[in-house]
Every structure is written in C-alpha cells, then in structure tokens.
Amino acid sequence: MSIKTEHMVLNMGPQHPSTHGVLRLELELNGELIVNVKPHIGYLHRCFEKHAEAMTYPQIIPYTDRIDYLASISNNFGYAVTVEKLMGIQVPERVEYIRVIFGELQRIASHLVAIGTYGLDIGAFTPFLYCFRDREKILSLFEMTCGARLLYNYIWVGGLSHDIHPEFVRLTREFLNYFRPQVEEVNQLLSYNKIFIERTANIGILPAETAINFGMTGPNLRGSGVKFDLRRNDPYSIYDRFDFDIPVGDGRMGTVGDCWDRYFVRVLEIEQSIRIIEQALDQIPEGDVSSAIPKRIKPPVGSVYGRVENPRGELGYFLISDGGLNPFRLKVRGPSFVSLSVMGELCKGHLIADVIAILGSIDIVLGEVDR
Amino acid sequence: MKSSKEIFEILKDEFGDKILELKEDIPVDPYIIVTPDSTEKIARFLHDSSDLQFDSLMVLSGVDDNNPVKTKNEDGTESLSGGTLSVYYHLYSIPLNHKIVIRAVTEKENPMVQSVESVWKTADWHEREAFDMVGIRFENHPDLTRILLPYDWDESSFPLRKDYKNPEFYQGMKIPY
Numbered sequence: 001m002s003i004k005t006e007h008m009v010l011n012m013g014p015q016h017p018s019t020h021g022v023l024r025l026e027l028e029l030n031g032e033l034i035v036n037v038k039p040h041i042g043y044l045h046r047c048f049e050k051h052a053e054a055m056t057y058p059q060i061i062p063y064t065d066r067i068d069y070l071a072s073i074s075n076n077f078g079y080a081v082t083v084e085k086l087m088g089i090q091v092p093e094r095v096e097y098i099r100v101i102f103g104e105l106q107r108i109a110s111h112l113v114a115i116g117t118y119g120l121d122i123g124a125f126t127p128f129l130y131c132f133r134d135r136e137k138i139l140s141l142f143e144m145t146c147g148a149r150l151l152y153n154y155i156w157v158g159g160l161s162h163d164i165h166p167e168f169v170r171l172t173r174e175f176l177n178y179f180r181p182q183v184e185e186v187n188q189l190l191s192y193n194k195i196f197i198e199r200t201a202n203i204g205i206l207p208a209e210t211a212i213n214f215g216m217t218g219p220n221l222r223g224s225g226v227k228f229d230l231r232r233n234d235p236y237s238i239y240d241r242f243d244f245d246i247p248v249g250d251g252r253m254g255t256v257g258d259c260w261d262r263y264f265v266r267v268l269e270i271e272q273s274i275r276i277i278e279q280a281l282d283q284i285p286e287g288d289v290s291s292a293i294p295k296r297i298k299p300p301v302g303s304v305y306g307r308v309e310n311p312r313g314e315l316g317y318f319l320i321s322d323g324g325l326n327p328f329r330l331k332v333r334g335p336s337f338v339s340l341s342v343m344g345e346l347c348k349g350h351l352i353a354d355v356i357a358i359l360g361s362i363d364i365v366l367g368e369v370d371r
Numbered sequence: 372m373k374s375s376k377e378i379f380e381i382l383k384d385e386f387g388d389k390i391l392e393l394k395e396d397i398p399v400d401p402y403i404i405v406t407p408d409s410t411e412k413i414a415r416f417l418h419d420s421s422d423l424q425f426d427s428l429m430v431l432s433g434v435d436d437n438n439p440v441k442t443k444n445e446d447g448t449e450s451l452s453g454g455t456l457s458v459y460y461h462l463y464s465i466p467l468n469h470k471i472v473i474r475a476v477t478e479k480e481n482p483m484v485q486s487v488e489s490v491w492k493t494a495d496w497h498e499r500e501a502f503d504m505v506g507i508r509f510e511n512h513p514d515l516t517r518i519l520l521p522y523d524w525d526e527s528s529f530p531l532r533k534d535y536k537n538p539e540f541y542q543g544m545k546i547p548y
Contacts, residue, residue: 042517042519085399212427215492228465233468303402314429316430316461318461320434328437329434329435333430337496
C-alpha cells in the first residue's frame with residue numbers, strides 16, 4: 001500500500017553561507033528528495049544596463065568591473081573587445097599581450113576562489129586557505145600594475161590605463177615557478193580526497209546535449225565533455241597564437257558531466273593558463289599602451305555582439321549604438337545567469353545536501369546573475 | 372558554415388512572407404527581421420535543419436526601439452504614442468561554426484512574441500528578463516514572471532523602456548531620491 005504524501009517547500013537563503021551571495025532557492029521536497037528547485041534572484045540587482053544608457057563609453061568600464069567581481073579584468077576585456085569591434089580599432093601588440101596575461105592571471109585567481117569555496121561548501125576548510133594564499137599573490141601583481149586589488153578599471157577601449165611595472169615580467173615568472181607545484185597540492189588535498197569524491201562524483205550529471213540546450217558555457221560545458229572554448233573556437237584578441245589544450249570532463253571518478261568533472265576542469269584549466277602566460281611573457285614586445293585610445297569614443301550607428309571566455313563561461317555584450325556618446329542599449333549575457341537556470345534540472349532526484357554540492361560546482365557569482 | 376545571405380535565402384524559401392528583411396548595410400552584425408507571430412516555428416527550423424543546426428542561443432535581448440509616432444493634438448501640443456519593441460536572438464551553431472542574428476519586431480501597444488523556450492531551454496530566463504525589463508510578453512512561456520525586479524513591482528512599469536519615469540513611490544513608501 002502506498003501512502004500519498006504532500007510535498008514540502010523549504011527555503012534555502014537568501015542569507016545562507018553556501019549560496020555564495022544573496023540567492024534564495026525554493027526547494028520542493030518529497031521527504032529528503034528534491035522534486036524541484038526554483039531559484040529566486042535579483043537581490044543584488046544594480047541596474048547595470050539602465051546605468052549604461054546614461055554613461056559615456058569609458059565611464060561604463062568601472063561598472064563592468066562589478067558584474068563578475070571575481071573576474072573584473074575579464075569583464076573589462078570583454079567590454080573593450082566589443083566596443084573596439086564596433087569602432088574598428090586595432091590595438092597595439094603590446095596591449096594585446098598584456099591583456100592576455102592579465103586575463104589568464106585573472107582566470108587563475110577566479111578558479112582558485114571557485115576551487116577553494118567549493119571545498120568549503122563540501123566541508124573541507126584547508127584547501128580554501130591554500131587557494132586564497134596563492135590568489136593574494138596574483139592580486140599583488142595586479143595591485144603593482146594598476147593600484148587596485150579587486151576592481152581594476154584596467155583595460156580601456158583601445159588600450160590600458162597603465163603600462164606594466166618594469167619588474168612585472170620577472171615577478172610574474174617567479175610567481176609561476178612558485179605556483180606550478182601548488183596545483184598538485186590542491187589535487188592531493190581536495191581533488192583525489194576520498195570524501196570529496198564521494199560527495200561529488202555521480203552527483204548533478206549534466207549530459208552534453210542538455211548543457212548546450214541550456215546555454216551552458218565555459219567550464220560547466222566542458223565538464224560535460226564538450227570541447228568548446230571561445231579562445232579556440234571563436235578566437236578574439238591574440239588567443240590564436242598560443243599553444244594550449246582544452247581540458248574536458250571524462251568521467252574519471254563517475255559519470256561524464258558530474259560535479260567532480262566540472263570541478264576538475266577548473267583545476268586543469270589553471271595549468272593551461274600558466275602555459276599561456278609563459279608563452280605571452282616570452283613574446284611580449286615593447287611599445288606604447290595608450291597610443292590607440294581614442295580621444296572621444298563615438299561608435300558608428302550599428303550593433304555588435306562581442307563575447308569572450310570568462311572564467312565562468314561566455315560573457316557577452318550586446319551593444320546597440322545610435323551614433324551618440326552613450327550606448328543606445330547594452331545588454332550583458334552573464335555566464336552565471338545562464339548557468340543558474342539549469343539548477344532545477346540538475347537537482348531533481350538528489351538529496352538536500354547535494355544541492356550545495358551542485359550549486360558550488362556550477363560556480364556562480366551573484367553579482368553577475370543579478371547585474 | 373553559411374553566410375547570413377545564404378541563411379536568409381533558406382529561411383525565405385521555407386517561411387515566405389514571415390521573413391521580412393535582411394539588414395546588412397550597418398556595422399557589424401547583419402540581422403534578419405521576422406514577424407513576431409511565428410518565431411517558434413522559425414526557431415524550431417533553425418535548430419533542427421541539418422544545414423543550419425543552430426544548437427546554441429547565445430543571448431536573447433529585449434530592446435525598446437525608441438521610435439514613437441508624433442501626433443499633433445488639437446490644442447497645439449504634441450504627444451508621443453506607438454513605436455515598436457524588438458527581440459534579438461543571437462544564435463550560434465557549435466558543429467557548423469556560424470552565427471546569425473534574428474530580430475522580431477512587435478508593437479509597443481500590445482507587445483507579443485512567441486516564446487522559443489521549447490526550442491532552447493536557456494530562453495526561459497532570458498525571456499523572463501525581457502518581460503521584466505522591457506515588457507515584452509512571450510506567448511506560451513511556462514512561467515512569465517518578473518525575475519530581477521521584485522515580484523510586487525508595478526505591473527505596468529518596465530525600467531528599460533525609453534519612456535520610463537523613476538517612480539516616486541514604492542508600495543506606498545516615498546522613495547527619498
């Protein structure tokens with residue numbers, strides 16, 4: 001005989017330590033099993049798109065810093081690339097190289113937060129401290145260049161706000177030499193930890209087809225085994241000059257596309273970013289970084305969609321210009337916003353504790369979800 | 372890999388007068404204008420057709436075109452009314468590596484566009500955002516509610532419309548700035 005039971009609704013958040021910000025998940029439960037998850041977002045909405053319509057093009061750059069505040073330089077990068085595409089600006093070689101180096105350093109810094117906090121979500125405190133220790137060193141390199149540790153306003157349309165410090169190349173090499181073995185330490189501490197694997201393998205499996213249909217990009221898509229990276233498949237800046245691999249999930253600990261795969265793709269990407277930075281440091285030419293910055297930024301009438309590979313996936317800017325000094329419309333396609341929409345699909349049939357593991361594995365930044 | 376011209380021809384053959392125009396003369400991305408009452412069928416075709424295979428919807432954006440019609444009132448004053456809202460679909464095909472932009476134009480008075488949620492699941496939240504910010508209603512959307520703004524936000528107030536005025540009150544409370 002089966003007894004009919006009612007589903008229970010449980011609120012997780014808005015203030016919950018492992019939701020990485022202000023997010024409310026409405027869980028529909030059958031006992032301890034998830035029937036459905038409905039994310040409620042918007043708690044951090046800051047009207048970026050509305051602000052952008054009232055700003056001149058250079059004024060928008062500090063606002064883009066705050067979209068995904070763990071990868072500010074990547075946001076600047078995407079915005080600059082988009083506006084340059086519409087205006088047809090060619091930036092100097094030196095600028096391109098510095099942008100790539102900073103973009104990849106930012107990717108490492110951002111992945112370190114993702115890995116560290118993911119361990120924290122699962123209950124491993126130590127890797128978090130190790131990751132943040134190394135992230136601080138990257139932030140110091142940024143601080144040396146532009147004076148800021150979190151929100152940089154560094155990459156401008158047509159150039160950069162500052163040239164790099166004379167010591168920057170040497171110190172970055174020093175950092176990379178120090179940092180390379182640390183990745184192995186993270187693996188020993190967390191990736192191959194039995195408890196961690198038990199908590200993440202075979203949890204939240206996302207098949208490749210579903211991932212594409214839900215618009216997943218970046219590590220979340222590659223975790224599902226799809227070899228797709230904008231740096232390779234739709235190259236921008238000078239990424240076509242570097243030699244690097246695109247790591248994908250292979251179901252080593254369970255099934256392709258589970259939480260462990262998504263997590264481990266990030267670890268592997270750190271190593272690839274180190275490779276790119278080393279090549280760029282070898283090739284960086286001399287030159288001026290501000291020669292191509294236009295005096296007045298006034299793009300022609302038209303529209304453009306520019307997209308770049310952010311640490312969290314495809315960051316897109318859809319820009320419509322009416323020929324004026326401020327954009328007619330600037331729409332941001334944030335990777336976290338899109339990734340979060342798959343939560344309901346991923347959580348079905350899992351336990352409440354797994355919601356935390358799944359949410360951590362898609363690595364969202366609420367600042368970008370809500371904009 | 373197909374150019375936007377070829378994609379336009381393919382769509383024109385399949386859907387005839389539902390496909391209005393290919394706009395190529397402005398930088399940077401060319402786009403195809405379609406009627407809002409058949410976007411679901413067009414989307415389904417773009418997704419399934421073996422020549423096109425648009426499996427990825429990069430972004431869906433709602434835009435206020437800011438083109439109201441000026442009418443002179445009897446007392447000499449001018450008033451603005453009408454105009455259009457647009458939905459832009461930026462599509463990409465991972466296997467074939469080509470892109471296209473589709474634009475559906477709808478009347479501002481009664482903005483209604485067919486939902487493409489059944490074709491690309493990612494459109495669900497993008498359409499909710501377009502509804503939330505620009506006020507475009509999507510036919511057959513499973514849950515068309517506000518997403519970024521509070522659920523109790525004024526029903527007829529859409530911040531990204533060009534004629535939006537900052538409200539003086541929110542839920543009866545005076546907004547001090």
